[in-house]
Amino acid sequence: MDTKETNVLLTLFIGLLLLGNVGSAVAVEGNSNTEDYSGNYTYFNDSVNCKSCPGSEAKIKNVIVLVPDGCSQSVQTLARWYSGNPLMLDEMVAGTVSTYSADSVITDSSSAATAFATGYKTTNGFVSVGPSNASVLSLLESPSEELQYSPLATVIEGAKLEGKATGLVATSRVSHATPAAFASHIDNRDNENEIMEQMVYEGIGVVFGGGYRHLIPEAEGGKRTDGENLTEVLLDRGYQYVDSRDEMENLSSGKTWGLFASSHMAPDIDRGELAPEEPSLAEMTGKAVELLSQDKDGFFLMVEGSQVDWANHANDPAYAVTDFLAFDEAVKVAVEFAEKDGHTLVLAFPDHNTGGMTIGSDSDSNYTSTTVEDVIDPLKGMKLSSAGVATKIGADVSFENIKAQIKAWWGIDATDNDVTEILEIYNDGEGLSLDYAISEVISRNHTVIGWTTHGHCGEDVPLWAYGPDYPAGHIDNTEIAGYIAKELGFGLNETNSCLFVEVGEFFSRDNGDGKRDENEYLLDMTNTSNPVLRIGDAELPVSKNILIKDGVSYELEGIVVYAPVTGKVYIPFEALSLINGTKPNRILRTIETE
Numbered sequence: 001m002d003t004k005e006t007n008v009l010l011t012l013f014i015g016l017l018l019l020g021n022v023g024s025a026v027a028v029e030g031n032s033n034t035e036d037y038s039g040n041y042t043y044f045n046d047s048v049n050c051k052s053c054p055g056s057e058a059k060i061k062n063v064i065v066l067v068p069d070g071c072s073q074s075v076q077t078l079a080r081w082y083s084g085n086p087l088m089l090d091e092m093v094a095g096t097v098s099t100y101s102a103d104s105v106i107t108d109s110s111s112a113a114t115a116f117a118t119g120y121k122t123t124n125g126f127v128s129v130g131p132s133n134a135s136v137l138s139l140l141e142s143p144s145e146e147l148q149y150s151p152l153a154t155v156i157e158g159a160k161l162e163g164k165a166t167g168l169v170a171t172s173r174v175s176h177a178t179p180a181a182f183a184s185h186i187d188n189r190d191n192e193n194e195i196m197e198q199m200v201y202e203g204i205g206v207v208f209g210g211g212y213r214h215l216i217p218e219a220e221g222g223k224r225t226d227g228e229n230l231t232e233v234l235l236d237r238g239y240q241y242v243d244s245r246d247e248m249e250n251l252s253s254g255k256t257w258g259l260f261a262s263s264h265m266a267p268d269i270d271r272g273e274l275a276p277e278e279p280s281l282a283e284m285t286g287k288a289v290e291l292l293s294q295d296k297d298g299f300f301l302m303v304e305g306s307q308v309d310w311a312n313h314a315n316d317p318a319y320a321v322t323d324f325l326a327f328d329e330a331v332k333v334a335v336e337f338a339e340k341d342g343h344t345l346v347l348a349f350p351d352h353n354t355g356g357m358t359i360g361s362d363s364d365s366n367y368t369s370t371t372v373e374d375v376i377d378p379l380k381g382m383k384l385s386s387a388g389v390a391t392k393i394g395a396d397v398s399f400e401n402i403k404a405q406i407k408a409w410w411g412i413d414a415t416d417n418d419v420t421e422i423l424e425i426y427n428d429g430e431g432l433s434l435d436y437a438i439s440e441v442i443s444r445n446h447t448v449i450g451w452t453t454h455g456h457c458g459e460d461v462p463l464w465a466y467g468p469d470y471p472a473g474h475i476d477n478t479e480i481a482g483y484i485a486k487e488l489g490f491g492l493n494e495t496n497s498c499l500f501v502e503v504g505e506f507f508s509r510d511n512g513d514g515k516r517d518e519n520e521y522l523l524d525m526t527n528t529s530n531p532v533l534r535i536g537d538a539e540l541p542v543s544k545n546i547l548i549k550d551g552v553s554y555e556l557e558g559i560v561v562y563a564p565v566t567g568k569v570y571i572p573f574e575a576l577s578l579i580n581g582t583k584p585n586r587i588l589r590t591i592e593t594e
């Protein structure tokens, strides 16, 4: 063994010592103190470690997580009245989940999804990166410098390293907050071009939803400003790419992306009228399960009923209840598979509530004698979402047209007062859209459904579960990630150590002497929309899983993540050995962290 090789091994060894502490350094003391509820207020929860649960891996091989975005118990009740039948979810009530984020009692979808995808609380708007130290809730400690803005490994990334198949299904753009948090790392949920790029290079087995505009460059009619065509990248990487329900139904195996709308997919209630070629959430879920379950190592799948949230933002009860029932159908598909399989855990829970829906409202003076018909009849007449009605109204916001479209699509005779109220809300400068104005006023004046906000709410949400083993009682949203990781046989700390090594811990910044030594790195921003990390003579494009050295391109097991606020860059551990000219060493993953 020559000196250089010894140095490499020494570096790796020291790295392991350092990395082993990443997770534990941020865990907050007091978790074991059951008397002290402050123990619940932590950023990270990996309390269920696989080592303490022998045999659990054998029992559960697959996990399906289903999230009806932005709702709570009230929509479950309303959906049961509306359908006249028990829901699949009724049989699965297991507990409740707290949802607060690092900086607010009221979470947004990206920080909520970060919690259940990574086990960490983060700042609203952040996507699977550590919180900033601004506006931290008084119950939480200020996050360590190491944690701030650092990428956090997700259960999809962990499952993939375990050799499992992985999938994401949503009815929003797949680059939207909830799916984004499972497959990208960025401090701004609105940067969907960057999110989509990371998602493509994450190597997820099946992705179904909306949002193909973020795969395609502006010059070709898409939204990408970096000139890249990610559809071509997918095809180069052996994916099938489909964009209609028929094409999706014809798939029988293989890695697949199916994006069925340029932006979001249609609300379930609008699909028949406005987008009949789009598959339902249950159809996408069924196909994803069919494809993923062919992997003998098992799979992890996340399914989001993305638009229950938007319905509740709009205060639109028919849109909410129909999208929730479409979600319940998807849950049924997952549970039917789990029943047959016997080794599948199904977990469902909203990420937070939205709209503050109540059954009964203070605009209804006869509430003590509310009948079933009072509740459901107005909703049964609604054949489009309020957004769909607004689309039908178009630019003609006259009294006559508004009344005519509400009558045509909602079966409701809007009064002059209703329309006056709608137009007042629409034009009052608060920025509420026409669909919000319509559903707010019609809900108030023609239904018994009450609403308290057009925004999110901070209360607990229900936890629904099915499987051989599942969490029960009241849990925090961060605990869900640790539970999934435990059941699938990996640790989130270990996954973090494996995927996100901060480059500055191993290499020094280029000293600007005109040559780059092998231990120096530089973030090359020559092409600002496609930055490249250069370490010695190796190149690692940001947001991709590629390392190029000596003319050879390697696919890494994780992506390169750049955190602009701190200037730090993170690379998978295996890149270190490639950079130093030794073979990638997967064995490093099994090193224990005490």
Ligand SMILES: [Zn+2]
Pocket (backbone or CB within 6 Å): 069, 070, 108, 109, 110, 112, 309, 351, 352
């Ligand atoms: Zn949400």
